[in-house]
Amino acid sequence: MKKVLKWFGIVLAGLVALLVVVLIGLVIFAQMSFKRSYTNRPLYEITADNSPEAQARAKYLMEGVMSCDKACHSEFGARFAGGYDEVNEGPISAVFAVPNLTSDVETGLGGWSDAQIARAIREGVDKDGVGLVVMPANNYHVLSDADMAAILGYLRSLEPVKNEVPTISLNTVGKVMLALGLLGPSSSVGEPITAPQVAPQPGSVEYGAYLVSLADCRGCHRADLAGGALPFSDPGDAPAANLTPAGRLPFWSEAEFIATVREGQAPGRRLTEGMPRYQMNDEDLVAIFKYLGTLEPVQTGN
Ligand code: HEC
Structure with a gap:
């Protein structure tokens, strides 16, 4: 019996020690990733356009x-x-x-x-x-x-x-x-930009992807755009909808999609204020609609 207890004590002490090491590692990692210094990061030549x-x-x-x-x-x-x-x-x-x-x-x-x-x-x-x-x-x-x-x-x-x-x-x-990503994106530092950047052709699927990135649709509809509960939401709040072809969008016309994103008027229902109203033009909204149609369908209940 004593022996068993002794072994139990050793294992427990080992686990506690491991936990302490993991915690210290996590704290060091968190301290280092907060406001990291990027002193050698080059500046890319660019000038404000006031035309x-x-x-x-x-x-x-x-x-x-x-x-x-x-x-x-x-x-x-x-x-x-x-x-x-x-x-x-x-x-x-x-x-x-x-x-x-x-x-x-x-x-x-x-x-x-x-x-x-x-x-x-x-x-x-x-x-x-x-x-x-x-x-x-x-x-x-x-x-x-x-x-x-x-x-x-x-x-x-x-x-x-x-x-x-x-x-x-x-x-x-x-x-x-x-x-740990529990307060939203922890670090948003991207690769240095070293070459000229050009936007895709307006109206194209790629241009739809460009707008989805600038408009932060993924900030609420998640990385795969399949939707889910919003960060810091209350249990009663509407989850962000599934925008992949496994959701409702394939059953909508372009005009219905436009009214939904611009005015919050979805087919058969008004969206809550959880979804922003984007004042984008028809051509841009159609490009987004086309891009969403090319996504991998992800089944969710949203
Ligand atoms: C601030 C969070 C947020 C952002 C950013 C956001 N959405 Fe939403 N969206 C929502 C929420 C929440 C709903 C569900 C609202 C409801 O059901 O009342 C929703 C619903 C929708 C719907 C309705 C789909 C359906 O099946 O009913 C469409 C379409 C949509 N969003 C498209 C977009 C697009 C495109 C973007 C980017 C241009 C975007 N959303 C950005 C939160 C967001």
Whole structure:
């Protein structure tokens, strides 16, 4: 009996030791992946385009397709001026901060070069070579040089708003959860862009894929676009729908798809506010519809 107990003790001690090692490893990993330094990251030459065509293009992309403004950067009041919130929930304590994108020199992007802003948006690395946290730069990695230059022109034209925002900070538990992907994408740093980038032909399936990336459809409909519960949702909230050919879309006309995504009017029902209304034109929505039709069907109940 004593012997059994002794062995039991040794095994238990071994397991506890293993657990401690795993935990320490996890904490080190989480600390290292938070705001990692990318000091040798090159800057890709690019200049803001302020032509009227580029202005119109950027307005369409920024207001109809991407949701930089609605989703985060205007969340604290002033448009594009960012802000922060101190969060203390259970074991997590954090300063959740969204940067000021207006052209204010001290507190916004006024002191950044065009190339530095483009690198932050497309690659997720800030002015000083530090990896951005939470920012979904992986969606914007595909941005063509022309669209990127137009967006730079748009950002440069924003009236400066003085609003000092601290950088995001998290306690150790928060960093571990972030590293494990439990707080959304943990790191959005992408490969360096070293060659010219061109957008696919408008109207094509590939262009549909381009728009799906810029519009962050996967942020809610999941990586495989087969849908599921939204992050941080309440049990009663509608899950994001299955957009693969195993869902309802193959039974819809183009016009029905357009009304659904633009106005929230799906065949036979109105969608909840959980689904944003995208002010995209018919041609672009049809390209998205075509692209969704080419996806691998994934069976889900969503
Ligand atoms: C912020 C989260 C979010 C984003 C981003 C989002 N969706 Fe949705 N979507 C939802 C939710 C939630 C529903 C279900 C709403 C309901 O049932 O009331 C939905 C429903 C839909 C539906 C209805 C499908 C059906 O079978 O009823 C379509 C179509 C759709 N989304 C397309 C898109 C496309 C295309 C994009 C990107 C351009 C996109 N969504 C981006 C959350 C999102």
